[in-house]
Amino acid sequence: MKKKIDADAPPFAVSKEVLTALREAAHPMHADAGSYLFQEGDLPAGVYVLETGTVELYLADHQDTRQFGRTAGPGSVLGLPACVSEKPYGLTAEVTSAASIGFVSQKELQACLRKNPMICFQILQVIAEELQRIRATPAHAG
Numbered sequence: 276m277k278k279k280i281d282a283d284a285p286p287f288a289v290s291k292e293v294l295t296a297l298r299e300a301a302h303p304m305h306a307d308a309g310s311y312l313f314q315e316g317d318l319p320a321g322v323y324v325l326e327t328g329t330v331e332l333y334l335a336d337h338q339d340t341r342q343f344g345r346t347a348g349p350g351s352v353l354g355l356p357a358c359v360s361e362k363p364y365g366l367t368a369e370v371t372s373a374a375s376i377g378f379v380s381q382k383e384l385q386a387c388l389r390k391n392p393m394i395c396f397q398i399l400q401v402i403a404e405e406l407q408r409i410r411a412t413p414a415h416a417g
Contacts, residue, residue: 286332286345286408287352289401293394297324297352300387301377312353312368312376319357319364321380325349328374332366346371356402358384 289297301324306312312323315334323330325347332353333344347353347368357364358381379387388395 286347287355287401287405288350289352290397293352293397293401294324294350296387296391296394297322297379297384298377300379300383302379304376304378306370306374306376308370308372310370312370313357313364314367315365316363319354319361319381321378322352322354322358322384323368324377324379325351325353326375326377328370328376329372330374331369331371333369334366352401355398356405359398359402 306328308328312330313320327349330347330351330353331344332347334342336342343366353368354364356362361381388398
């Protein structure tokens with residue numbers, strides 16, 4: 276049976292098991308509204324586990340007009356696709372309300388995945404579901 280993708284679900288929301296594993300490796304940090312966790316095209320430094328606050332994820336065109344946007348909240352893990360693929364971040368992550376975040380470096384993420392191989396499949400599922408959500412949005416449909 277095909278699983279229906281919830282277009283309104285928060286982006287990159289992971290299971291409690293994945294959150295627990297990442298929190299064990301995370302370094303706490305605070306980010307003020309208006310700051311950036313990463314920008315589209317930056318090389319991946321790691322993932323960001325959003326504990327409180329909100330972060331806008333978006334693509335921008337050459338005139339800095341936002342072409343696609345989603346708001347992430349607590350429980351979202353930002354930067355997963357870039358860290359898993361070891362390619363530059365594909366979106367910009369701008370903090371829109373003060374946030375408490377757990378930062379997991381790319382090296383620590385890889386160690387975490389080696390220690391907990393079952394969460395690799397869960398993370399791949401989250402990335403695949405997010406891709407399906409993006410493709411289902413009107414701007415990307417057809």
